[in-house]
Amino acid sequence: MGQTRSLDMPLLSPGMVALLAAQFFSALADNAVLIAAIAIVKSQGLPHLVPLLQESFVFPFILLAAFVGQVADGFPKARVMLAANMLKLMGALAMLAGASPLAAYGWIGVGAAIYSPAKYGILSQMFGTSVLVRANGMMEGSTIVAILLGVVLGGWLADHSLAWAFAGVVSAYGLAAFANLFIPSLPAENAGAHFHPWRLIRQFAASLSVLFKNQDSRFSLLGTSVFWGSGTTLRLMLFAWVPAALLITDNQTPANLMGAVSIGIVLGAAAAAVWISLASVNRALLGGLLLGPAILALVFVHALSMAAALMVAIGFCGGLFVVPLNALLQQRGHETIGAGNALAVQNFAENIAMLLFVGMYSAAVMAGISVTTTVTGFGLILLAVVGALTALRLKRD
Known part of the structure; x- marks a missing residue:
């Protein structure tokens, strides 16, 4: 090299x-x-x-x-x-x-x-x-x-x-x-x-193994993967939820709500920069734990203004959750396999999560399950997954 x-x-x-x-x-x-x-x-x-x-x-x-x-x-x-x-x-x-x-x-x-x-x-x-x-x-x-x-x-x-x-x-x-x-x-x-394809695959598998054996980097990989898997699914779900809950059938409204989530992520990232350091990274779990209940609240929203506010809140929780975990992974990656290899592994893990989350949502759509039931199930699954991740992290500490 x-x-x-x-x-x-x-x-x-x-x-x-x-x-x-x-x-x-x-x-x-x-x-x-x-x-x-x-x-x-x-x-x-x-x-x-x-x-x-x-x-x-x-x-x-x-x-x-x-x-x-x-x-x-x-x-x-x-x-x-x-x-x-x-x-x-x-x-x-x-x-x-x-x-x-x-x-x-x-x-x-x-x-x-x-x-x-x-x-x-x-x-x-x-x-x-x-x-x-x-x-x-x-x-x-x-x-x-x-x-x-x-x-x-x-x-x-x-x-x-x-x-x-x-x-x-x-x-x-x-x-x-x-x-x-x-x-x-x-x-x-x-x-x-x-x-050489097989050599590259073996090198990548070795990097993946190193990061998952480290407790901090494993925690970060699982957390950021859950965030991106759920965030990607929410983006798509909005195109079914908006017509059903808000009775608006255009493409601009769900797109604007996606933008509101992004604004919330920026605000959450700013809050994380002030409130959370690598030494206090477990504080990020609060944002993750609030994501599930915030998505469950969509079931009770039928006004555009409330939907926009809730999207900002969801984004805020996500930003508070994912930004410190990204910093933790970069630090542990730098100490072990290098930041570049860590980024490649992170992209792989996050896209696997997106594939799984969106796949479950696609199966629900194909089965004809109502969007209200789908949103409820999605929120409960997210709450359970982040809850399990939190329990494992706090047990380790």
């Missing part, structure tokens, strides 16, 4: 502006195209396919988990990001041309799986340790704003014109690819990397 050399670039250098722009437009398009894909299957009278859209997107993350990190390190990361954005663009164009939304969104998932390790890995090549944390914060801020705008604009455009929605998605992916051209073309961190 070659030595990682940092350029020690200024935080607001043109290269960083280009990187933030590429991430912003790529994340915006990722979220807008999901809303557009949901609008397509609903217009085709196939609402039961909505959960399968998310399944098709996360499946490539699981299949490619052992390989994408090696790709990110084996080639210049800016070029990896460019290639990944072009794959996403191809998927959006295929969906626009009439291809199966499931297949096209799955192809976008392939691009996203390749893109993820490269966008974070390039930061350590561009910046020294003195500004690396702030650079990561700027990247996260760009992503959060893009998610908010992506779901809101995606919902509004999908309700007015699917053609305009896809024009926006294609334009955003195109702008992301264009911005990629201005990211510094740094040398590959591991230009001599091998790509």
Whole structure:
């Protein structure tokens, strides 16, 4: 493995502006195209396919988990990001041309799986340790704003014109690819990397084993996986819950409520930064324990204003829960297998959880179970899972 050399670039250098722009437009398009894909299957009278859209997107993350990190390190990361954005663009164009939304969104998932390790890995090549944390914060801020705008604009455009929605998605992916051209073309961190599939799979399995044998990293992996599995399911469930509970049938309302959850996550993350440290990480369990009851409260909500407030509260609990656990995993990963390998394992575990949670929701939809019963079951399962995780953690301490 070659030595990682940092350029020690200024935080607001043109290269960083280009990187933030590429991430912003790529994340915006990722979220807008999901809303557009949901609008397509609903217009085709196939609402039961909505959960399968998310399944098709996360499946490539699981299949490619052992390989994408090696790709990110084996080639210049800016070029990896460019290639990944072009794959996403191809998927959006295929969906626009009439291809199966499931297949096209799955192809976008392939691009996203390749893109993820490269966008974070390039930061350590561009910046020294003195500004690396702030650079990561700027990247996260760009992503959060893009998610908010992506779901809101995606919902509004999908309700007015699917053609305009896809024009926006294609334009955003195109702008992301264009911005990629201005990211510094740094040398590959591991230009001599091998790509022997079985060897990579064995290395990945070893990293997975190391993290799950460590009590702190296992706790973090399980907790963040539960958060992302439940969060992804809630995003999809809103498209069935809003018409049933609020009697609103557009695509913009559930998209806006998804945005309210994101706002809550930001507020919860800010609260976690003030109230929770690695030494007091068990405080994060309070946020996790409140997620189940907050989702159960959806059963009693029939007004949009109350729904929006509850979504912010759910997001707040989630942010309070997941942010400290992410920090704990990064620290333990750095001490054991390296932060990059820890990120690959975390992505794998979280996407497995998404597949399982969304799969259960899809089964409930296919079985014709009412959305009220589904929400109740989802809240109870989440409460039981986080409760068990809490009991195991406190017993250990």
